[in-house]
Amino acid sequence: MEFTCLSRGGCFYFPPCHMFEVCGFRIQFDCPMDFSALPIFSPVPLDFYVISDEELSTHPGNGSFNLENVSEEKIEKPLDVGSLIKAEPWYKIINNLRLWNPSFTDIVLISSPMGMLGLPFLTREKDFSAKIYATEATARLGKMMMDDLIAMHMEFKQFYGSEDDATPQMKQILAVGCPCTADVKDCMKKVETVRYGEEACYNGALVIKALSSGLEIGACNWTINGPKRNIAYISSSIFSSSNAMNFDYLALQEETIIYSDFSSVESMNDILNDTSGPLTDNLTALSSNEETLANLLSDPAESVGESEKLSFICSCAVQSVESGGSVLIPINRLGVTLQLLEQISASLDYSNLKVPIYLISSVAEELLAFANVIPEWLSKQRQQKLFSGEPMFAFVDLLKEKRLHVFPAVHSPNLLINWQEPCVVFCPHWNLRLGPVVHLLRRWCGDPSSLLVLEKGLDAELALLPFRPMSMKVLQCAFLSGIKLDKVRPLLKVLQPKVVMLPENLSRLINTNTESFTVFSYSEGETLRVPNLKDSLELEIAPDLAMSFCWRKLQQGNIDIARLKGELSLNCGKFKLLAENAHVATDQRPLIHWGQPDLKKLLNVLSKMGIEGSLQQSDAESSNVGVIRIHDPTEAVIEIQESRTIISVADKKLSARIFDAVDSVLDGV
Structure with a gap:
């Protein structure tokens, strides 16, 4: 088996991407887009301010775009809003993916909605014919995100026009523009959806199964079972989720594990800065008791920490509203959005604050409708509400009470009529360059009473550059996006694999002298060859x-x-x-023989049968050829070579007798 890490990703919005070959099939895990380059572009100017031709021609985003010039400029003077590229944004795809011919890929497995945003660029490649597997929920949510991205990107197209004026250097670095609706439709036709635990058989040789990862609604891990190897692929996972179905880790007990949750690697970097000793010393004294390990993995402290984090955000939001400010929450995570929507509305009720809550997105209405009809993809707590006759999510009651208002865009006529401040607004973030967040930030950036809630991982300094000076309060939070560092080894002890592939930095945690499995470390851009565990087939x-x-x-x-x-x-x-x-x-049936007959033994058998002969030196150059010449009853020649025995005789009866003699000295079946 060959495994190649194409990209280690960067955060929840940019998951890892891998390629590996097993049983003669090439399988790709996830196909994300990298939005980290989006902040270098300037958002659409306020009121569609017209940029002069002279400004465009001298701007780094056009004509004279050069990486060396940009880097020198950063060194010479501080970055300001004039340094941003005033052009239609382009996006990055995984560079290492270009090195692989897409026509040779057999299967693409999608683990989360963010992991499928790059699929339209892959499926439109010539001769692409791979089978794409994703859960039903992931496919629906991923399509909504792609549709939303296209709708918000249209604002740039309307301003800059549809002409492709990106320089060759920009195309080389950023690679792709925004996908079109036709690309998305064609991509979705090639996606085969599965449910959790449902087996999908590919070409009769591989059995593929999706299992809940707990990261997001519909997100999953994968198991791949073949004639020679059984593999479990672990993506970013959360043991206990408030919305999504919990992490089904017990179903991942396979002989080979590909561990692809890099969130623990990021947290490990902070620990390494505070300690000089090896981390394995602190983790070797780990219990092997199954009950103890299960309790460790299901520790509620993880969920309590997330709840406290959400409660703090709610308290900050209430304070801003009480002081007359508004709250802007640009987050693309459905689970976090639904939780915050539920808790903020409850906090406002508790404080007796009657302010409207807006959800602004081109797919907001479709998103809420979908979330309300997918109980099989939700956590047990949400399912229990359904069985009790209660709404699974609070937004159902908020919509009925007209406290939650859903609109496709900030310029929607109904929104302009119903708009009230202060308010709480949920919308997609897209690095603060696309969609409603740009217009709302421009409106509130000078209000010290208003609050902006951002996710950690976004370069806030660069993202907020177009909105300076910023008087608005900014709260940056890190939401749980994977398996915590202290749960990696307990998880592996529970799964008991024979082979584990770990990210290079994370492999430091595993003391191979005390573990029962073999660890292979991998790094980005390198191919790892893992030997087969099975010498024979069943x-x-x-x-x-x-x-x-x-x-x-x-x-x-x-x-x-x-x-x-x-x-x-x-x-x-x-x-x-x-x-x-x-x-x-x-x-x-004719017997099938193998081996090479012993010449002396064959002569003795022939002699007992009344057939006289003698050994003769062969004329062949090879010394491995032996010859027996028969003299009586008639002449015949037996030539014994490495791979065959030739009997040359005119008498058919004698030929049959000689064959019986050869048969008696050889093994056959």
């Missing part, structure tokens, strides 16, 4: 064939052997031998 034999065994004992060794004839099939990752329609009696 074969299922039909009962009627198994009953017809005719055993033959070998001459050397205490081994019995039988010969079978049937139809060999590969189905659901298992080889099976089925009975043929036409049966041939075992005693009527």
Whole structure:
């Protein structure tokens, strides 16, 4: 098996991407887009302010765009709003993915909605024919995100026009523009959706199954079972989730594990700065008791910490509203948005504050409608509400009470009519360059009473550059996005694999002298070759064939052997031998021999049968060829080579007798 890490990703919005080959098939994990370059572009100017041709021609974003010039400019003077590129944004895809011919990819597995945003660029490649698998919820949410991105990007197209004026250097660095609606529709036609625990059989050789990761609604890990290897792929996962179905880690007990949750690697970097000793010293004294490990993995402290974080955001939001300010929450995570919507509305009620809550997105209405009809993808707490006759989410009551207002865009006529301040607004973030967040930030950036809630991981200094001077309060929070560092080894102890592939930095945690599994470290851009654990393959034999065994004992060794004839099939990752329609009696089949006959032993057998002969030196150059010349009853020649024995004789009866003699000194079945 060959495994290549194409990208380690960067955060929840940019998951890792890998390529690996197993059983002759090439499989790609996830196909994300990198939005980290988006902040270098300037948002659409306020009121569609017209930029002069002279300004455009001299701006780094046009004509004279050069990386060396930009880097020198950063060194010479501080970055300001004039340094941003005034052009239609382009996006980055994974550079290492360009090194792989997409026509040779057989399968693409999508683990989360963010992991499928780059699919339209992959599926439109010539000769792309891979099978794409994703859960039903991931496919729906991913499509909504792509549709929303296209809708918000249209604002740039309307301002700058549809002409492709990006320089060759920009195309080389950023690679792709925004996908179009046709690309998304064509991409979704090639996606095969699955449910949690549902088996999908690819080409009869691989059985693929999606299992809940708990990261987001519909997000999943994967198991791949084949004739030679059983693999579990662990993406970013959360053991206990308030909205999504919990992390189904017990179903990942396979012999080979690909660990692809880099969130613990990021947190490990902070720990490494505070300690000089190896981390393994602090983790070797880990209990092997299953109950203890299970309690450690299900520790509620993780959920309590997230709840306290959300409560703090709510308290800050209430303070801003009480002081007359508004709250802007640009977050693209459905689960976090639904939780904040629920808790902020409750906090406002508790404080007796009657302010409107707005959800502004081109897919907001579709998103809420979808979230309300997917109980099978939600946590047990949400499902229990459904069984009790309660709404699964608070937004249902908020919509009925007209406290929550849903609009597709900031310029929607109904929004302009109903707009009230102070208010709380939820919208997508897209690095503060696309969509409603740009207009609302421009409106409130000078208000010291207003609050902006951002996710950690976004370069706030660069993202907020176009909105300076910023009087608005900014609260940056890090939401749980994967398995915490202290749960990595307990998880592996529970799963008990034979082989584990870990990110290079994370592999420091594993003391291979005390663990029962072998660790392979991988790094970005390098190919890792992992040997097969199985020297032989398993074969299922039909009962009627198994009953017809005719055993033959070998001459050397205490081994019995039988010969079978049937139809060999590969189905659901298992080889099976089925009975043929036409049966041939075992005693009527010609024997299959192997090995090389011993010349002296063969001469003795021939002599006992009344056939006289002698050894003769072969004329062949190879010394491995032996010749027996028969003198009586008639002349014949037996030529024994490495791979075959040739009997040359005119008498058919003598030929049959010689064959019987050779048969008696060889093993056959």
